[in-house]
Amino acid sequence: MTSGRMELVCPAGTPATLRAAVQAGADAVYCGFRDETNARNFPGLNFSGEELAEGVRFAHGHGSKVLVAINTFARVNNVDLWKKAADTAAECGANAIIAADIAVLDHVAKNHKQVRLHLSVQAAAATPEAIGFYVHSFGVRRVVLPRVLSVQEIAALNRAIAVETEAFVFGGLCVMIEGRCYLSSYATGKSPNLNGVCSPPEMVSYDDESNGTAARLSGFTIDRYEPGEPVGYPTLCKGKFKAGGKTSYLFEDPVSLNAGGMIAGLKAAGVTALKIEGRQRGKGYVTEVVRAFRKAIDAVEQGGDASEIDRILARQSEGARQTTGAYKKKWR
Amino acid sequence: MSGIALTLGPVFFHWSPDLLSDFYRRIADEAPIDRVHVGEVVCGKRMPFSDPAWPEIIERLERAGKEVVLSTLAAPATVRERKSIEDLCADERLIEINDVTALTSRSGKPFVTGPFLNVYNEASAQFLIQRGARTICPPVELSLAAIGEMARACPEAEFEMFAFGRLPLALSGRCYHARIHGLHKDSCQFTCERDPDGLAVDTLDDQQFLAINGVQTLSNQLQAFCPEPADLTSRGVQRIRLSPHTCDMVEVAKTYRALVDRKEDSDGARFILSCLDLPGTLVDGYVYAKPGWQAKASI
Numbered sequence: 001m002t003s004g005r006m007e008l009v010c011p012a013g014t015p016a017t018l019r020a021a022v023q024a025g026a027d028a029v030y031c032g033f034r035d036e037t038n039a040r041n042f043p044g045l046n047f048s049g050e051e052l053a054e055g056v057r058f059a060h061g062h063g064s065k066v067l068v069a070i071n072t073f074a075r076v077n078n079v080d081l082w083k084k085a086a087d088t089a090a091e092c093g094a095n096a097i098i099a100a101d102i103a104v105l106d107h108v109a110k111n112h113k114q115v116r117l118h119l120s121v122q123a124a125a126a127t128p129e130a131i132g133f134y135v136h137s138f139g140v141r142r143v144v145l146p147r148v149l150s151v152q153e154i155a156a157l158n159r160a161i162a163v164e165t166e167a168f169v170f171g172g173l174c175v176m177i178e179g180r181c182y183l184s185s186y187a188t189g190k191s192p193n194l195n196g197v198c199s200p201p202e203m204v205s206y207d208d209e210s211n212g213t214a215a216r217l218s219g220f221t222i223d224r225y226e227p228g229e230p231v232g233y234p235t236l237c238k239g240k241f242k243a244g245g246k247t248s249y250l251f252e253d254p255v256s257l258n259a260g261g262m263i264a265g266l267k268a269a270g271v272t273a274l275k276i277e278g279r280q281r282g283k284g285y286v287t288e289v290v291r292a293f294r295k296a297i298d299a300v301e302q303g304g305d306a307s308e309i310d311r312i313l314a315r316q317s318e319g320a321r322q323t324t325g326a327y328k329k330k331w332r
Numbered sequence: 333m334s335g336i337a338l339t340l341g342p343v344f345f346h347w348s349p350d351l352l353s354d355f356y357r358r359i360a361d362e363a364p365i366d367r368v369h370v371g372e373v374v375c376g377k378r379m380p381f382s383d384p385a386w387p388e389i390i391e392r393l394e395r396a397g398k399e400v401v402l403s404t405l406a407a408p409a410t411v412r413e414r415k416s417i418e419d420l421c422a423d424e425r426l427i428e429i430n431d432v433t434a435l436t437s438r439s440g441k442p443f444v445t446g447p448f449l450n451v452y453n454e455a456s457a458q459f460l461i462q463r464g465a466r467t468i469c470p471p472v473e474l475s476l477a478a479i480g481e482m483a484r485a486c487p488e489a490e491f492e493m494f495a496f497g498r499l500p501l502a503l504s505g506r507c508y509h510a511r512i513h514g515l516h517k518d519s520c521q522f523t524c525e526r527d528p529d530g531l532a533v534d535t536l537d538d539q540q541f542l543a544i545n546g547v548q549t550l551s552n553q554l555q556a557f558c559p560e561p562a563d564l565t566s567r568g569v570q571r572i573r574l575s576p577h578t579c580d581m582v583e584v585a586k587t588y589r590a591l592v593d594r595k596e597d598s599d600g601a602r603f604i605l606s607c608l609d610l611p612g613t614l615v616d617g618y619v620y621a622k623p624g625w626q627a628k629a630s631i
Contacts, residue, residue: 073452076474076481103455123432123450126407127414130432148505153409176502176549177407180448182473183501183542186551186624189617191473193452214537218623221537237502243533243544244512250533250544251508332506332517 006267006274008297009067009166010290013045013279018055018066020283025294028065030098031055031279037085038069039122040279041196053092065095071120073101073179073193083107090115098144099123100179102137109138118142118166122179122193126153128160135163142166142272147174147257150329151265158270167266170289170316171277173257173325175237183236188218199235206231223254258322260293260313263300265327292316336561336592337366338585339469339492341446341575342373342403342428344500345545346525349385355576356389360396362582364589365574368393369428371403371420373446374503375546376413377520399426406430406448407503407547426466435463442466447494447573448503452478454485461489468492469573472499472555475621480567490570495557496584496605497575498530498543498550498612499624508544517547528578529611540612541625553625556614558601561592579608 010026012018021029032038034046047055056066068089074082082104089097090112097115099105100122108117121144125131134140142164145154158165176183178192185191188203203218215223215234222234232238237251257277259266266274274297276289295312316322325331340359343352359368370386370393372379390400402425404417420427421437429435430448444467451457451470460468469492470479476493483491509531510520524531530543530550540552557572564572572592574584587604590596596604606614617626 073450074455076453076478077485079453079455101450101452101456102459103453106455106459125432126409127431127433129414129417129434129436133432133435136436146505175506176504179450180406180471181502182471182499182624183549185473185618186499186501187541189621189623193450193471194473220539220541221535224536240536241533241541242536242538243531246512247536248512250512251504251506251549326505329518330516332510 004272005301006263006297007272008290008293009273009275011171011276011279011281011286012055013040013281015047015051015055017279017281017283017286019058020287021290022059022062022064024287024290026064026290028067028095028273029055029059030067030069030275032069032071033085033088035081035085036075036194036196037072037082039071039120039192039196040069041072042201042280045280049088049092052089052094056093060093066093067096067098067118068092068094069098069120070104071098071100071122072196073122074103075194079103086112096142105134105138105140116141118144120144120179121146121168124177124179126157126177128157131157131161131163135161144275146177148177148326150332151262151269151327152329154266154271155269164272165270166273166275167259167271168257168277169259169263169266169274170293171256173252173255173323175252175325187220187236199233204234253321253323255321255323257325258313258316259324259327260296260316261306261310262324262327263296263309264306267300289316335570336564337571338364338588338592339367339571339573340365340369340581340585341494341497341573342369342371343576344374344498344548344550345528345530346375346378346381346522347528348525349382351528352382352385353389355581356393358582359585360392360398363585365398365585367399367401367571369401369403371428373403373406373430373448374548375507375524376405376408376410376416378522379413379416401426401428401444403428403446404430404434406446407505408433409505439463444492445469447472447500451482454482457482457486457489461486465489467571469494469571472501473618473624476559476563476567476569476619477621479569483568487568491568492571492573493557493559493564493569493619494555495559495572495574495588497554497577498552499555499618500548500550501542501624502549504547504549507547508549509546512544520546532611543611551612551615551624553612553615554610555616555618555624556602556605557616557619558591558598558605560598561594577611579610583608
């Protein structure tokens with residue numbers, strides 16, 4: 001769609017991380033309100049209306065944009081809470097609202113025409129026809145792409161549509177199509193779509209047993225660790241299971257996404273914006289990751305080669321287990 | 333009589349054309365079902381196998397007096413898959429929309445929203461009703477209370493509850509049947525055909541938990557929502573959906589028919605279902621706004 005400079009979109013779980021991300025070079029930050037209207041509804045995170053207004057002033061003062069995620073699905077008989085969140089975001093001067101629910105998109109399109117609408121990854125729009133529906137119905141200007149598409153598929157999609165696309169490059173990796181995954185509510189009663197949480201911390205337990213430490217979610221054993229082995233968080237789709245006579249990380253290894261090495265490929269595929277996941281992360285982490293990706297994107301924009309980008313991003317690759325996810329077709 | 337209609341949802345699994353033909357022949361002749369969904373919903377790669385079987389199956393069902401709905405793919409990706417949706421959208425029959433992809437082509441003509449389409453509130457439902465939604469089968473994680481609230485606010489459409497079968501919980505771009513056999517999706521060898529009800533996924537402590545079916549993840553347990561008909565009708569829910577498995581689906585349909593016609597009570601119906609050769613135990617937690625794996629008896 002575009003051959004312009006790619007935008008770096010960074011997470012802001014708190015006012016402090018918003019400032020950190022802006023100062024580290026984010027072109028835009030995304031954040032949400034302190035309630036179930038956004039998909040990262042964790043205790044201690046997110047913004048009040050006043051904090052958002054202040055955050056917008058700060059970001060705009062530094063030449064950055066603020067995108068507000070109102071991207072859970074509105075609860076029946078309580079759609080007004082979601083509409084009100086959109087109204088507050090608009091009043092605060094947000095540059096865009098990121099939404100997935102038809103009711104929320106419709107409300108913003110009808111009442112806040114000056115605010116750009118971005119289609120959340122939670123809407124799982126992955127075909128020209130689905131994207132066309134959102135563009136024609138609500139004037140959506142940008143689509144955040146599901147994390148299950150390959151770079152080739154993204155390139156083909158961009159050739160067929162007339163709106164911007166945004167792709168995740170770093171952080172958590174959902175291996176299921178987002179917005180259409182009920183694994184968390186099946187096990188725990190709390191879900192991304194309804195409650196803004198996946199595999200919620202209050203349902204997690206670590207039990208030391210004779211055969212190691214069991215990491216459990218809502219009583220289901222998601223993984224087990226030898227004494228001394230680092231213990232991971234029992235996210236459902238990154239768990240170890242038994243199926244077909246095998247024990248394996250059936251859905252995905254406990255890895256996170258790092259597509260830093262594919263920035264140039266994503267640019268060639270026509271992606272407008274690159275998104276870093278992690279609104280639950282602290283200031284130090286956000287600063288470090290945003291700085292590295294700022295440099296890497298600038299290097300790509302100036303025609304830098306792959307080894308230069310790898311050197312810039314090297315710190316992000318140390319130690320942690322990472323993947324380029326679905327961007328490479330063999331992942332499937 | 334309660335006036336509650338029975339719907340047979342689409343087969344989620346990779347059944348051979350012969351198995352599909354035999355299955356629907358029995359449904360046509362013996363099952364007290366009002367509406368039958370046909371078509372591939374989960375994986376477009378399976379369509380070349382089943383596509384040739386559908387015309388005869390549809391004819392057979394319609395001759396038996398069943399209303400046939402053509403179900404569309406839940407996660408279309410390729411040009412061929414998108415074309416298949418466009419073709420189905422042009423059909424005069426009712427179609428089931430399982431991805432927003434179909435909305436543009438079908439807008440203005442009647443459709444069913446399937447459980448893969450996110451309809452979580454009355455405002456979204458009304459938007460879709462204005463564009464042709466006639467029946468709404470909301471996502472499986474919604475409770476009866478929530479669906480009832482939506483139904484009350486949208487009297488122009490029928491609301492349908494997912495009542496029987498493994499719960500469809502997630503879709504991915506990755507094929508788990510291929511992955512477990514050391515293959516990639518592009519060369520999957522259709523290993524999902526070996527598991528006609530899905531492949532059980534247990535925890536490390538042998539707890540029954542999930543099941544895989546190609547790119548789809550389901551519950552290991554089977555939803556068995558056995559409502560009091562008066563409770564459904566008072567909330568404005570007019571249909572219940574049964575999802576096909578290899579167990580005796582005619583018996584399942586007869587059990588639900590007896591339940592909605594008040595010839596069998598809720599506990600009796602659940603007991604009859606539990607006696608069938610099922611791939612998992614019976615649950616209904618979602619209906620009561622609990623975790624989906626829970627069963628009413630333990631709540």
